[in-house]
Amino acid sequence: GNSVTQMEGPVTLSEEAFLTINCTYTATGYPSLFWYVQYPGEGLQLLLKATKADDKGSNKGFEATYRKETTSFHLEKGSVQVSDSAVYFCARSAGGTSYGKLTFGQGTILTVHP
Amino acid sequence: ETGVTQSPTHLIKTRGQQVTLRCSSQSGHNTVSWYQQALGQGPQFIFQYYREEENGRGNFPPRFSGLQFPNYSSELNVNALELDDSALYLCASSLSGGAGEQFFGPGTRLTVL
Numbered sequence: 557g558n559s560v561t562q563m564e565g566p567v568t569l570s571e572e573a574f575l576t577i578n579c580t581y582t583a584t585g586y587p588s589l590f591w592y593v594q595y596p597g598e599g600l601q602l603l604l605k606a607t608k609a610d611d612k613g614s615n616k617g618f619e620a621t622y623r624k625e626t627t628s629f630h631l632e633k634g635s636v637q638v639s640d641s642a643v644y645f646c647a648r649s650a651g652g653t654s655y656g657k658l659t660f661g662q663g664t665i666l667t668v669h670p
Numbered sequence: 671e672t673g674v675t676q677s678p679t680h681l682i683k684t685r686g687q688q689v690t691l692r693c694s695s696q697s698g699h700n701t702v703s704w705y706q707q708a709l710g711q712g713p714q715f716i717f718q719y720y721r722e723e724e725n726g727r728g729n730f731p732p733r734f735s736g737l738q739f740p741n742y743s744s745e746l747n748v749n750a751l752e753l754d755d756s757a758l759y760l761c762a763s764s765l766s767g768g769a770g771e772q773f774f775g776p777g778t779r780l781t782v783l
């Protein structure tokens with residue numbers, strides 16, 4: 557079945573440090589890939605997405621590239637801020653006609669200190 | 671444009687009771703999906719509704735049921751509540767042709783005692 561695996565956290569960084577959160581997915585079908593962010597006490601917000609191989613999603617300084625050869629969609633940011641502290645979820649769609657159903661990774665807690 | 675809204679925000683029930691959670695989809699969206707997020711975990715897909723019909727279901731027992739109304743709003747019903755049903759329940763709306771992009775509501779926090 558479909559699955560998504562994220563690097564285990566929590567991740568603690570100092571402000572302006574470089575961020576990488578690894579994500580790999582099962583290579584069934586032709587999924588779209590997503591990163592969602594969840595701030596304390598809130599629902600999920602879409603951070604970025606990529607719908608096909610070699611696409612790069614980007615938003616608010618975050619980037620991720622859809623790598624079919626390595627089945628990966630790693631999240632990166634060159635310089636994190638305290639306001640980036642949140643839980644980050646990698647997700648894949650089911651693909652095909654059921655692409656609306658998302659499978660999520662377990663989440664990575666990011667804490668950024670001043 | 672109104673986003674996805676859910677009610678209630680918090681709910682406390684006891685084992686064996688029944689609960690109904692409500693969701694209003696984002697304007698123009700005809701598809702609603704429900705997810706269960708246990709503490710410290712990623713959301714798990716419960717089911718999806720499209721044009722008032724169930725359009726796929728995750729690994730949840732039949733006591734989890736739902737409805738979608740002509741205005742695309744939706745309800746999640748859970749019967750015979752168990753302690754493990756305690757979680758954040760998230761509703762997400764989307765367009766059927768939206769390449770999987772879903773817009774999430776703030777969730778309903780259900781506690782089962």
